[in-house]
Amino acid sequence: MKNVIETKNLTKVYKNFTAVNSLNLEIPDKTIFGMLGPNGAGKTTTIKMLTCLTQPTSGSATVGGFDVKSDPDEVRRLLGMVPQQVSLYKDLTVMENSQLCADYYGIPSDERDSRIDELMELVDIAYAKDKRISQLSGGQKQKASLVASLVHRPKILFLDEPTIGLDPTTKRVLWDLIRELNDDGHTIILCSHDMHEVDMLCDNVGIINTGNLVAYDTPQGLKDSLLKSNESELKDALSQISAESDDSKEDIDNLALRKMSILLKNFDESIIDGLYGVKSIEIEKNNRINLRIDSFDDNAVNNILKHIIDANGIIKSVSTEEPSLDDVFIKATSEVNENDRA
Ligand SMILES: Nc1ncnc2c1ncn2[C@@H]1O[C@H](COP(=O)(O)OP(=O)(O)OP(=O)(O)O)[C@@H](O)[C@H]1O
Numbered sequence: 001m002k003n004v005i006e007t008k009n010l011t012k013v014y015k016n017f018t019a020v021n022s023l024n025l026e027i028p029d030k031t032i033f034g035m036l037g038p039n040g041a042g043k044t045t046t047i048k049m050l051t052c053l054t055q056p057t058s059g060s061a062t063v064g065g066f067d068v069k070s071d072p073d074e075v076r077r078l079l080g081m082v083p084q085q086v087s088l089y090k091d092l093t094v095m096e097n098s099q100l101c102a103d104y105y106g107i108p109s110d111e112r113d114s115r116i117d118e119l120m121e122l123v124d125i126a127y128a129k130d131k132r133i134s135q136l137s138g139g140q141k142q143k144a145s146l147v148a149s150l151v152h153r154p155k156i157l158f159l160d161e162p163t164i165g166l167d168p169t170t171k172r173v174l175w176d177l178i179r180e181l182n183d184d185g186h187t188i189i190l191c192s193h194d195m196h197e198v199d200m201l202c203d204n205v206g207i208i209n210t211g212n213l214v215a216y217d218t219p220q221g222l223k224d225s226l227l228k229s230n231e232s233e234l235k236d237a238l239s240q241i242s243a244e245s246d247d248s249k250e251d252i253d254n255l256a257l258r259k260m261s262i263l264l265k266n267f268d269e270s271i272i273d274g275l276y277g278v279k280s281i282e283i284e285k286n287n288r289i290n291l292r293i294d295s296f297d298d299n300a301v302n303n304i305l306k307h308i309i310d311a312n313g314i315i316k317s318v319s320t321e322e323p324s325l326d327d328v329f330i331k332a333t334s335e336v337n338e339n340d341r342a
């Protein structure tokens with residue numbers, strides 16, 4: 001199976017508000033897919049349709065080859081879900097909730113408790129196994145929810161903002177767990193507002209804005225296309241400006257997204273004389289030079305370093321700032337029609 005999830009014009013309308021608008025999405029099997037989007041974009045609604053918690057208004061979706069409308073039981077058997085709002089039984093303990101899940105999925109009783117114990121150790125919640133959900137802290141509830149959703153080792157795992165409220169150590173444990181599950185052939189769908197998390201973990205990323213898919217690529221692909229689109233905007237802006245105002249200069253500087261900072265052992269003007277491909281150079285007192293690179297040529301950084309070395313500059317350290325997934329997110333979701341959010 002090439003795509004484990006496919007949606008065709010998937011739409012959800014609440015009364016007369018369209019939360020998900022004709023979404024066409026393909027998630028390749030055995031990959032980690034990151035779903036990004038501003039608050040209210042339609043991520044959780046999409047996940048609810050894919051996990052058969054709510055019916056699409058129109059369009060279709062298949063999960064593991066089964067249709068969410070006509071084969072919801074088959075779909076449910078394949079998946080595990082950590083919802084945005086923890087949905088465990090509040091009056092049952094951590095252990096009892098996990099046992100209930102295991103029984104629902106028919107996990108043999110001789111395996112059940114050892115699997116649960118193993119998962120509880122892994123996410124560090126074993127010490128609270130006999131506590132009721134209502135007695136737990138936010139992060140502890142999140143951990144309990146993780147154990148319950150993983151106990152049947154689902155082929156497809158939906159995680160809706162799973163690391164919110166987790167301490168940094170547990171966050172890393174969960175990231176490792178996501179990678180391990182993926183190595184074992186599980187597909188993971190991860191909704192998150194943590195760009196670093198998505199950048200690090202995901203094979204592909206989709207950005208949803210007001211119910212529409214506005215970008216879909218690998219994390220690196222998204223960043224590369226941001227550089228390309230900034231390059232063409234920069235060229236357009238440069239060709240339009242004849243009488244340069246300070247405002248327009250600033251706009252152009254903001255488009256030159258790549259920044260570079262070089263610490264030199266020695267400095268004199270000849271080192272930067274004739275330096276090509278930079279928008280601006282700022283020289284600090286301690287022989288540090290900060291550059292804004294306006295050339296999007298792949299060799300731009302190489303060329304700058306070579307120029308400095310050829311001019312007998314001795315480089316102590318270099319740092320460059322690439323566009324981040326944050327930049328991609330902000331750009332992709334910047335054009336919002338306020339009427340679509342009402
Ligand atoms: N049951 C419902 N009835 C009416 N409107 C709803 C319902 N559930 C969600 N919505 C609306 O649908 C839109 C999408 O909500 P959704 O929960 O899918 O957003 P999200 O992308 O998950 O946001 P967040 O990042 O805040 O979790 C929102 O405008 C929300 O108000």
Ligand SMILES: [Mg+2]
Nearest residue numbers: 043044084160
């Ligand atoms: Mg949500």
